[in-house]
Amino acid sequence: MRVEIDTHTHTLASGHAYNTMNEMAKAAADKGLKGLAITEHAPEMPGTCHLYYFQNLRIVPRKRFGIELLLGTELNIMNAEGKVDLSEDVLKTLDIAIASIHIPCFRDERTVENVTAAYENVMENPYVDIIGHPDDGRFPVDMKRLVSKAKKTGTLLEVNNSSLRPEGFRENTKENCLRMVKECKEQGVMIVLGSDSHVDADIAEYPYAEEILKKANFPEELIANLSLEKLKACIKIWQKAIDFMNLVC
Secondary structure, eight states: OOOSEEOOBOOGGGSSOOOOHHHHHHHHHHTTOSEEEEEEEOTTSTTOOOHHHHHTGGGSOSEETTEEEEEEEEEEBOSTTOOBSSOHHHHTTSSOEEEEOOTTTOOSOOOHHHHHHHHHHHTTSTTOOEEOOTTOTTSOOOHHHHHHHHHHHTOEEEEETGGGOTTOSSSSHHHHHHHHHHHHHHHTOOEEEEOOBSSGGGTTOOHHHHHHHHHHTOOGGGBGGGSHHHHHHHSHHHHHHHHHHHHHO
């Protein structure tokens, strides 16, 4: 299994990663990828970049070392209402957006109902493309509802390789991820493989994610980022552009 674009990576700008944008892009090119999404943590994450960083991404070239860059964010889901920490005015200028729940940023009680509602509500956001690492047992979720809402909204669900590391800090990730991919297979819902790499060596490395997919006998046609063009067609901004062009033509 070989992806053409890694959809979840971080650079020095996120505050707890270890490479520059150029170093990450060069590593992706050296690994034979066609694209790389750089998704810095949004402003509510302690130590990350300021709002101005995201507002200024328009100046950054989208081609580096022969690969296409998708420059975006990993949003923080703040509460059960699905509030995130960048406005739609900013999000519509970005190439891709992941929405995730993180311990320092989620301000509601961590019940199944609250967490599931948070994911369901944020998937209604027209600029949220991917739900990041919904496998963390510290944030229990109704997987059937999660997958059903993803299908209705055209939102991708992430199998996060970093979550599945044996030394990882998230809880019960293997069991939860396996439940999720089995439900995605049952409902015909697309996933993405995200490395969540914070260092260049981890780009497009998915050994733990692939183990889960093998256990579920998961079909490759439901993995969006095995193809750059397939992934782009799943991104909501691209979908809007395609719909507009079809309307005009």
